[in-house]
Amino acid sequence: MKRAASSDLKLGLIQTDVSAHPEANLKKTLALAERAAKQGAQIICTQELFRSQYFCQSEDHENFKLAEKIPGPSTDAFCKLAKKHKVVVIASLFEKRASGLYHNTAAIIDADGSLLGIYRKMHIPDDPLFYEKFYFTPGDLGFKAWQTKYAKIGVLICWDQWYPEGARLTAMQGAEILFYPTAIGWHPGEKAKYGVRQHNAWETIQRSHAVANGCYVASVNRIGHEILDNVGGDGLEFWGQSFVAGTSGELIAKASADQEEILVVPVDLANVDTTRTHWPFLRDRRIDAYGHLTRRFVD
Numbered sequence: 001m002k003r004a005a006s007s008d009l010k011l012g013l014i015q016t017d018v019s020a021h022p023e024a025n026l027k028k029t030l031a032l033a034e035r036a037a038k039q040g041a042q043i044i045c046t047q048e049l050f051r052s053q054y055f056c057q058s059e060d061h062e063n064f065k066l067a068e069k070i071p072g073p074s075t076d077a078f079c080k081l082a083k084k085h086k087v088v089v090i091a092s093l094f095e096k097r098a099s100g101l102y103h104n105t106a107a108i109i110d111a112d113g114s115l116l117g118i119y120r121k122m123h124i125p126d127d128p129l130f131y132e133k134f135y136f137t138p139g140d141l142g143f144k145a146w147q148t149k150y151a152k153i154g155v156l157i158c159w160d161q162w163y164p165e166g167a168r169l170t171a172m173q174g175a176e177i178l179f180y181p182t183a184i185g186w187h188p189g190e191k192a193k194y195g196v197r198q199h200n201a202w203e204t205i206q207r208s209h210a211v212a213n214g215c216y217v218a219s220v221n222r223i224g225h226e227i228l229d230n231v232g233g234d235g236l237e238f239w240g241q242s243f244v245a246g247t248s249g250e251l252i253a254k255a256s257a258d259q260e261e262i263l264v265v266p267v268d269l270a271n272v273d274t275t276r277t278h279w280p281f282l283r284d285r286r287i288d289a290y291g292h293l294t295r296r297f298v299d
Contacts, residue, residue, distance in 0.1 A: 001110050001149045006187070007270040009150045011177070011216075012041025012087075013263040014050075014243045015255050017224035022066060023052045030077055037085035037264045042111070042150045047222040047242075048183040049104070049160050052094070053239075054222075057233045059134040067096035070118055075107045083113025088148045090155055092181035097137075104136045104157055106181055111149040119144055121157040122166060129187065129236055132159070145173035151269055158182045161206050161219065166292065171213035172282070176272045177211060182221040186239035199239055211249040214276035216267050218244045223258055247275035273281040 014032045018025055036044050042218050049055075051074065055063040070093060078089045088111050095105035095118070104121035120139030124132045143166050145154045154175030160166045161180045170178060184202060186195050210217040220242045226235060227235030243254040244265040253265040276282060292298050 001029045001112050001114070003147065004150050006270075008041045008266065008268050010040045011218055011244060011263075011267060012036035012039070012044035013220045013242045013244070013255070013261075013265070014046050015217060015220060015223060015240055015259075015261045015263065016047065016050065017260055018050065018053050018222060018226065019231070025051050026074060026077065030081060030295050032260075032262055033078070033081055033089065034085065035083070035085075036264060036283060037087045039262065039264045041087065041262075041264045043057045043090070043148065043153065043177070043179075045130065045179045045218060045220050046092050046181060048092045048112060048181040049094055050181075050222070053228060054224050054236060055228070056135060057129045057226070057228050057236060059131050060230060062230075063135065064096075067094040067102050070095050070107055070185065071115060075109070075115055078107070079109050079115060082109045082111060086111045086149075088150055088153070090153075090167055090179050092157065094135075101137055102135055103139060104132065104167045106155045106157055106179075108146050108148070108153070108155060110146075116146045116148065117144065119155045119157070121160060123163055124158045125159045125179050143169040143173070145170055145175040147162060151176045153177045154181060155179045155181070158184060160211075161202070162275040164209065164212065165203075167209035167213055171215055175215060176269050177216040177218060177267070178213070180206065180217070180219040182219055182242075183220055183238065185236045188225070188234040188237050189235065195239075199241065203241070205253070207245045207249040210245040210247060212281060214247050214249060214279060214281065215272055216244060218242075218265075223256075223260065247271045248279075264287065276288075
């Protein structure tokens, strides 16, 4: 699809609470995406795994039933919405690639309703209540950027957001905006001691990606305190606070910590060129000296 002429566009971030009913979650997210489109959003991004509660709090084979094929029911619905409203959609899904092979995947849909491609989460965490390695095979498509009608975008997912390598490799392919569908929150028992520090680190590392790459960063997180029926315990308290950072890392817009919101944020892509020209980090990279980045550790 031919890119739109204007450098001005609006991003739509959908931050929601999530129920135990996948079809209801899909219906709600579709309705919110439609509202975002009517409010002028041209690129709309869901939060990570929006169709279900964060099931990775436990290792349970029953949860594999939540996965779906891509293309499949969710992408079909979002392709129809994208075509109707002429919007780009990033939808974060639990992908069943084959029996025994599952990914944490984002589908990228262009404004004509076509499925441009998918991104499979590359970095897979394994921490208390974040047992993602049980469910997700690490991505095998690498870091990618897509030319959509409105902008060239890159998509990474949650744990990917802590790794500057992923952001850099995506920006090096021309991405003007990095989107991070996210599901991150506090262990309630740790919130008082570590909560502010943890959230500040999360926001700071992503804003630093905007600085280092001279691009916009949009992070979309869920809200709510999820205690799963088959897990119990204190659950996870998701901290919301979805945001968009500008090309110098400045916060342009930020959602609340505990309310469902559609964050519609105007951006100007001309700022990407201006920032990268005046802060030429891509020009001054010493690519001859970075060979050790492909090693696990330098002894």
